[in-house]
Amino acid sequence: MVKLKLGAIVDDKPVKLTIELPAAVHRDLLAYAEALARETGQAITDPSKLVAPMLARFMTTDRAFAKGRRKNQIEGEG
Template identity: 45%
Template sequence: MTRLKLADLADEKPVRLTLEISARLHRDLTAYALAVNGGDPKGAPTVERLIPPMLERFITTDRGFSKARKSIQTG
């Protein structure tokens, strides 16, 4: 099975956010949700549940952002 970057979908208190995404991105996120669940649509996470951990993963692995954040905090 393919190892995906997103594995842990921890439950946390949510903050409501409304955004619009393209239909293509929605299809890709739906396909990703199926992949996270091993291809089984039953029990696959919703797109809404996928987006927050994907963004968190993106931010924590962005070296440029990490450097900028450190320079802002120490500056």
């Protein structure tokens, strides 16, 4: 089995967003929820719970974004 990028989903205080997804993205989100449930044993009853950890993971691993954030933090301190 392929190792998924996401692990168990942490239950955190949410901020409500309303978004529209293309149908294909929604189907993939459902499939990912099923795969994650098989891998972690944690049933994902609401696949929208995957969106925040996926975005967080994406931003954490985006080197250009991280570099830009560091640059902005350093410029803002002086």
